[in-house]
Amino acid sequence: MASIDVKGWKMDVYMSLASKNKDGFVDGSCVMPSKNDKKYHQWVRCELMVMRWILNSLEKPVRENFKYVRSSRELWSELLERYGQANAIEVYQLKQELGDVKQNNSSLVEYYGSLKNIWETLDALDPLPTCSCGKIDLCSCSLVKKILERENNAKLDHTNSDGS
Incomplete structure (x- = not known):
């Protein structure tokens, strides 16, 4: 059965993101610049990379449930909502x-x-x-x-x- 080891998963992933200075994508502090900003494309690449890192940290059956999520922030929130509640x-x-x-x-x-x-x-x-x-x-x-x-x-x- 596919599941997430919530005990350590959240801390492991968050520490990985923070070590790469990418935690702002999931906590909402790294806001997307406007499309005409010269940093827009760089931000989009980082956003997609963060989403891929998070998705790759999940078992395939769990990952399949999130293939249409639009942002790393939304993905992170969905994961915590679904699996992060105290059982x-x-x-x-x-x-x-x-x-x-x-x-x-x-x-x-x-x-x-x-x-x-x-x-x-x-x-x-x-x-x-x-x-x-x-x-x-x-x-x-x-x-x-x-x-x-x-x-x-x-x-x-x-x-x-x-x-x-």
């Missing part, structure tokens, strides 16, 4: 898996690595909400710090109740 079943399964992780005979590095992998996957699938009004810096009650401390304490609670 409740996958989140549930990961939380169950997290509860089953025990150190047993594994090294501390292996045990922590297993926990960290699940935590990071959960964070990618179901991230904490972010401020959309742009006024988070004006917050004087340290709400974000308190939320992050709570998340970290929950992780510590799991490691302390490991039962290994």
Whole structure:
């Protein structure tokens, strides 16, 4: 069955684009110049290249669903809309898996690595909400710090109740 490994795909592709200074095509900050602008044809070539990179990162059956998308921004948005939403079943399964992780005979590095992998996957699938009004810096009650401390304490609670 064709699918996208959302856990790492978005970060991998975005990092690849950013390393080539092409992330602006998918985040909307690189706007198409007018047709009479001397940079128009260069922009179009870059746009098509970004679309091809993204499409080539997909399995063929998934890629076929996007052959009529008109821009890399639209492609990126469609992919995130279709495949980037938190999958409740996958989140549930990961939380169950997290509860089953025990150190047993594994090294501390292996045990922590297993926990960290699940935590990071959960964070990618179901991230904490972010401020959309742009006024988070004006917050004087340290709400974000308190939320992050709570998340970290929950992780510590799991490691302390490991039962290994």
